Amino acid sequence: MNYQEKLRIKxxxxxxVVCxxxxxxxxxxxLKKFNKEGFKTIxxxxxxxxxxxxxxxxxxxxxxxYKYISHADVIILALPTPLKNNLEPDLSFIESCMSSMKxxxxxxxxISLESSSYPGTTEKYIANELKEKNFQISKDFFLVYSPERISPELKVKSSKKIKYSLFNTPKICAGYSNKCLELGNMLYKNITxxxxxxxxxxxxxxxxxxxxIFRSVNIALVNELKMFLNKIDIDIDEVLDLAGTKPFGYTSFSPGPGFGGHCIPIxxxxxxxxxxxKNFDLKFIKTAGEINRKVTSWxxxxxxxFIKKKKIKLIKKKVLILGVAYKKNIDDIRESPGLIIAHKLKKAGIDFDFSDPHVKKINFNGETRYSKNLNKALFKRYPITVLVTDHKMFDYKLISKEARYIFDTRNIIKDRKKDYFKV
Ligand SMILES: NC(=O)c1ccc[n+]([C@@H]2O[C@H](COP(=O)([O-])OP(=O)(O)OC[C@H]3O[C@@H](n4cnc5c(N)ncnc54)[C@H](O)[C@@H]3O)[C@@H](O)[C@H]2O)c1
Structure with missing residues (x-):
């Protein structure tokens, strides 16, 4: 029996064994999903x-x-693919992992690579390494690429009713050859x-x-419109609600405080x-990145x-930031606009405390800061509240009632007009 047939049966x-x-x-x-589906897992x-x-x-x-790799039949790589400081791809995690486990x-x-990366990565960083080991890909070793679409909400226990899980999100799979693809297809059908x-x-x-890119560009579009429409006193959210009534040819996106996470900014x-x-300038990508950063500064x-103009007396020079996760109902603070705003305020001499039902503590400039529980007394300590992340778990009635001045970056507070600013 050949290798492909053996693996197919297994x-x-x-x-x-899935590693x-x-x-x-x-x-x-x-890993949890493969285990749940009855596979032995490492x-x-x-x-x-x-x-x-x-x-x-x-x-x-x-x-x-890494020695346990030798016990596996299937190896799935879910390694980080960040950017270097100069916004160039950092594939060092994949490189170092391949060299250690080779x-x-x-x-x-x-082997299945699931990390997000530019076209050519699987060939350059995986296939070439396998060839160096004298494997004959498609004959005695198999290789696929399957990008991950997991919803970050999966990580948060309170979001039990999320619409899309690993199971019902269609999963793309590509093979180094048809033989590889056939095995990848068989494998992933067990979890999706x-x-x-x-x-x-x-x-x-x-x-x-x-x-x-689609998300980044569309988020940038509504964020740029938000900044302009604010200048000419037109309510962006009303405009978008109206436009969104078109039943075809339009996809809704909401403006916000910028973008975050491990995917869209990167x-x-x-x-x-x-x-x-390749001497080609992908203008939309660059512009979208710039706008989505600009809106956070704006x-x-x-x-x-506002603080300067109204001569607001901040207690201990602090404002209250609501939400440091980069989007609602998750605990991920990577590239979070809430923290970028905090850093920018700090540079201007203004400190902050935060509340986030999903993030208990953060490390800010080497110092641990803990999330505050929202209650009436808390709001008395902060004349300025900045609502950055629209978590379901926030008590918006309480926020709306007790916050002195609110800067709402998500258009989530609907019942306040006085001392309320949509930004
Ligand atoms: N987070 C998401 O929602 C999401 C969604 C779709 C795609 N992705 C992509 O999936 C990939 C993984 O993302 P993530 O969010 O899970 O990253 P992550 O940073 O949360 O996790 C990566 C893990 O890899 C480990 N690691 C690093 N180098 C290693 C090595 N040499 N050997 C073994 N372990 C090593 C780290 O310790 C870490 O626990 C990235 O390419 C990302 O762009 C992420």
Whole structure:
């Protein structure tokens, strides 16, 4: 029996051992899902202590040792793909992982890369490494790329009723060859209802870029309109509600405090970088990034101007920030506009406290700060409240009633007119 046939049978009978490398937002959910579906599972992470606490299932074997790769039939890489300071792709996590685990790879295994990256990554960083080991991809080793679309809301226990889970979100899969794709398709059908087969690795890699570029550009569009319409005294939200009644050819996006997370501010610049290397200027990506950063500064300037103009006496020079997660109902603070606003205010000599039902503490300039519980007495201490993240768990009635001045970046408070500013 050849390697492909052996693996096919193992996957079909759920006898294959699935090893997920990188147990962050994406990897931990994948590992749990494969385990739930009856596969033997191994989880590998270099920061094992940090990730361990989110697993209470004893059946999942967790380790920081790459040698366990040799026990796996399927290896899924869910490693970070951040940007360097100069906005260029940082693929060092994939590089260093491949170089550490290479010696434990063996014939008959399937590797799937799930990290978001520019087209050509799977070929350059995975396929080339496998070839160096003298594997014959499609014959004695198998390779697929399957971009992740996981909703970050999955991580938050309170959001039980989320619409899209791993299971009902169609999953794209591309193979190094048809044989590889067939195995990838079989594998992922165990954790999702729909696997969309991509004809090429590059198309699948690019599709992930496009999904995030689409969001970044549309968010930038409504944010730019918000800044302009504010200047000429037109309510952007009313305008967007009206436009949104068109039943075709229009997709709604809401303006906000900027963008955050590990995807939208980052992934588009992977493609931007590639285009630049090929002497092509992807203007939308760059402009969208600039606008989505500009709106965060614009909001901060509005707050600072107001404090100065109205000669607001801040107690301990602090404002109250509501929400430091980058979007609602999640606990992820990466690239969060709430924290960017906090840093910008701090530079202007204004400090902050924060409240976030999903983020208990943050590290701010090396100092640990804890989330405050919202109550009537708390609002007395902060003349200025800045609402950055529209979590479901916030008590908006209380906020609306007790906050002295509100700067609402999400158009969430509907019953206040006095001392209320939509920004
Ligand atoms: N977070 C999301 O919602 C989301 C959604 C879709 C796609 N993605 C993409 O998925 C990938 C993973 O994202 P994430 O949010 O899970 O990242 P993350 O930072 O939350 O987790 C990555 C994990 O990998 C571990 N790690 C780093 N180097 C390692 C190595 N050499 N060996 C083993 N473990 C290592 C880290 O310790 C960390 O626990 C990224 O490419 C991201 O763009 C993320």
């Amino acid at each position: 996957i079909r009978k759920k006898k294959s 997920v490398v990188g147990l962050g937002y994406v990897g931990s959910e994948l 989880g590998i992470d270099i920061s094992l202590r940090k990730v361990k606490k989110q697993f209470n299932n004893k059946k999942i074997f967790l380790t920081d040792k 010696k434990f790879l063996k014939k008959g295994q399937l 209802t729909t696997v969309i087969k991509s004809k090429s690795l590059k198309a699948a890699e690019t599709s992930k870029m496009v999904e995030n 992934d588009p610049f992977y493609l931007y970088w590639l285009a630049k290397k 909001i901060t300037k509005k707050i600072l101007k």
